[in-house]
Amino acid sequence: HKIHMNIVRSHCLFLCGFLWSLTAFPPCAALGQCRGSSPEQCSRAVAVQRRVDCHPQPGATQENCEARGCTWCTTDVPNAPWCFFPEDSPYGYSLGGNAEKTIYDPNTERFEVPLKIDSPGVAAEDTSYDVEFTDDSSHFRIKRKSTGTLTKNMKKWQSQAIHNMLFMFQPFANLYGVHPFYMCVEDDSNAHGVLLLNSNAQDVSLSPNPSLTFRTIGGILDFYVFLGPTPENVVQQYTEAIGRPHMPAYWSLGFQLSRWGYGSIDVLKETDVQHLDIDYMERRLDFTYDKENFAGLPEYLQELKKAGMHNIIILDPFISKDEEPGTYRPYDLGEEMGIWVNNSDGVTPAVGQAWPPGNAVFPDYTNPRTVEWWNQLCLEFKNVLDYDGIWIDMNEPSNFLQGQFPGCADNDINNPPYIPSISDRSLAEKTLCPDSKTYLGEHYNTHSLFGWSQTAPTFHAVQQATGKRAFVLSRSTFVSSGKHGGHWLGDNFSQWKDMHYSIIGMLEFNLFGMPYIGADICGFNYNTTYELCLRWMQLGSFYPFSRNHNAEGNMEQDPAFFGEEFAKISRATLRIRYSLLPYLYTLFFESHVHGNTVVRSLMHEFTSDQQTRGIDTAFLWGPAFMVAPVLEEASTAIKKHHHTGIK
Numbered sequence: 001h002k003i004h005m006n007i008v009r010s011h012c013l014f015l016c017g018f019l020w021s022l023t024a025f026p027p028c029a030a031l032g033q034c035r036g037s038s039p040e041q042c043s044r045a046v047a048v049q050r051r052v053d054c055h056p057q058p059g060a061t062q063e064n065c066e067a068r069g070c071t072w073c074t075t076d077v078p079n080a081p082w083c084f085f086p087e088d089s090p091y092g093y094s095l096g097g098n099a100e101k102t103i104y105d106p107n108t109e110r111f112e113v114p115l116k117i118d119s120p121g122v123a124a125e126d127t128s129y130d131v132e133f134t135d136d137s138s139h140f141r142i143k144r145k146s147t148g149t150l151t152k153n154m155k156k157w158q159s160q161a162i163h164n165m166l167f168m169f170q171p172f173a174n175l176y177g178v179h180p181f182y183m184c185v186e187d188d189s190n191a192h193g194v195l196l197l198n199s200n201a202q203d204v205s206l207s208p209n210p211s212l213t214f215r216t217i218g219g220i221l222d223f224y225v226f227l228g229p230t231p232e233n234v235v236q237q238y239t240e241a242i243g244r245p246h247m248p249a250y251w252s253l254g255f256q257l258s259r260w261g262y263g264s265i266d267v268l269k270e271t272d273v274q275h276l277d278i279d280y281m282e283r284r285l286d287f288t289y290d291k292e293n294f295a296g297l298p299e300y301l302q303e304l305k306k307a308g309m310h311n312i313i314i315l316d317p318f319i320s321k322d323e324e325p326g327t328y329r330p331y332d333l334g335e336e337m338g339i340w341v342n343n344s345d346g347v348t349p350a351v352g353q354a355w356p357p358g359n360a361v362f363p364d365y366t367n368p369r370t371v372e373w374w375n376q377l378c379l380e381f382k383n384v385l386d387y388d389g390i391w392i393d394m395n396e397p398s399n400f401l402q403g404q405f406p407g408c409a410d411n412d413i414n415n416p417p418y419i420p421s422i423s424d425r426s427l428a429e430k431t432l433c434p435d436s437k438t439y440l441g442e443h444y445n446t447h448s449l450f451g452w453s454q455t456a457p458t459f460h461a462v463q464q465a466t467g468k469r470a471f472v473l474s475r476s477t478f479v480s481s482g483k484h485g486g487h488w489l490g491d492n493f494s495q496w497k498d499m500h501y502s503i504i505g506m507l508e509f510n511l512f513g514m515p516y517i518g519a520d521i522c523g524f525n526y527n528t529t530y531e532l533c534l535r536w537m538q539l540g541s542f543y544p545f546s547r548n549h550n551a552e553g554n555m556e557q558d559p560a561f562f563g564e565e566f567a568k569i570s571r572a573t574l575r576i577r578y579s580l581l582p583y584l585y586t587l588f589f590e591s592h593v594h595g596n597t598v599v600r601s602l603m604h605e606f607t608s609d610q611q612t613r614g615i616d617t618a619f620l621w622g623p624a625f626m627v628a629p630v631l632e633e634a635s636t637a638i639k640k641h642h643h644t645g646i647k
């Protein structure tokens, strides 16, 4: 069932398993039917755990809450909304016409994500679920035919913001990519997944009702439900719809070394690097290399190749516009081809500031001409540096300013009436203004597709340049990015908690159909320590994408740096990895062909064992190999898990 619906300035409410309703702000105030606020009214209002937030933006007061037609009742329950929709007031859209399959808004043209979803073409009556509408068609319910339910108990209120963004300052803030997909293991151990195929800024809140509220500020409500019934079936069905993960090259399953700040080829040579961060470039300009500090780099890469090693180069999306005319081909050619993201006028390029000196413009990869330009430059550069793969960074797209020069105009697109709970409540934070123009439409709609639209063209360029299976590592990702690339979990910190979070991130990206995933081993920002780095080498030996990476200015952290004992221990766990590579490679094959996960949680495999549900400190490779790393400082054993007895 495909559901199209007008949603600007409205809420889509999805009660996990019970009820889906498409709600706008209630007109109850106008009708004089709003409830609440006095103690006795609050005692008769919606039970706390059933509340749906009616004032998600900051600054809710009784006055502005009631003005919007909602109920105001305070509560001690942490994070529960004080301003909420009155449950039984006559609010919401009513669905006209044939509500069986498609609900649409005939009056407005809306942005649709340009992703073709493959469906197995099951007739509505043959599906394993039923969709039931209420009499007035404003709510509907999805039920699994075999059990009649799709339920799950939630314990906490929680919100997650979704919008591509370069930094993360706090948990649940938006970060580099967008995957509005979840998988839920129901109480009776059946699993289902839901995708909201929508690229607009949004936030998602979870409540103990149980309910899940998607709040998006554009596009259409294009929901897909995957009914498993096992978690592995859900991921297989999801990747059948969005595209199976690519098959990585065997060599890319080896351990990889990287750092930003090698600074010179001599330091590089001491460490047998495989990844080249932005310091290999001349003044951080794409498609150049530093002929002073990295003199002899092309020859050195050839030497590495002869020794059977591979190398990955980094490329950023922004292109300097301030080089001498005629001296920097990537800009000159791009300018000639008219491939940049434009300002709202649709003809002048958006100009921002990033790594290269001076100002920069942004290639618009949703434009087929840009794909031609990029392909040509990648092919030409292969003759300069003989790379094996490309790492595409900063493609949220990142800009060091808030919006391009001279700042964003004050209009409804740049400052919409509702901004999801994203960082700084600004859609232009560290990126371009939402009213910028891309080939597929306003940046407002296409912002979170930037990295995604760069990934497939880069994959095809690497494939063409190397004649081999392509390696592409992308920081920003969207639904189906796994078809053409892998991902690392971003600019983490050398901290014990980030090492732990990496397990959660790795499990999530396996659900998203991007099994080629890992975090920067030993941590990127901050100096690492001997003990943390050693434990992280042990854990990271079992990341599908296993790379030790470091930021500029930090102490060395490659495994050879810390002395003989450290090297010996690292070698021992890496040897286990290498001895299991045929198994890992087979899991990737299964993932590529059938959509299986490569890494999975214990819950994923042992759904009926309730005690596996809270475990995020251990994981499985396929169905058969468990990794339970030490994640705590000054500890030499894994605590017996009080539920599972896992030791």
Ligand SMILES: *[C@@H]1O[C@H](CO)[C@@H](O)[C@H](O)[C@H]1NC(C)=O
Pocket (backbone or CB within 6 Å): 337, 338, 339, 340, 341, 342, 346, 347, 348, 349, 364, 437, 438, 439, 440
């Ligand atoms: C951007 O402007 C250039 C002219 O400078 C034009 O050729 C191109 O088509 C425009 N692209 C978009 C998406 O507006």
Ligand SMILES: *[C@@H]1O[C@H](CO)[C@@H](O)[C@H](O)[C@H]1NC(C)=O
Pocket (backbone or CB within 6 Å): 527, 553, 554, 555, 556
């Ligand atoms: C991190 O290590 C580098 C290199 O050893 C050193 O210069 C720097 O002061 C250290 N930083 C901190 C915050 O300790």
Ligand SMILES: CC(=O)N[C@H]1CO[C@H](CO)[C@@H](O)[C@@H]1O
Pocket (backbone or CB within 6 Å): 167, 168, 175, 489, 490, 491, 492, 493, 498, 499, 501, 502, 503, 505, 519, 520
């Ligand atoms: C800011 C940032 O990128 N943080 C990431 C660091 O890496 C951990 C995993 O190691 C992620 O969970 C964080 O999101």
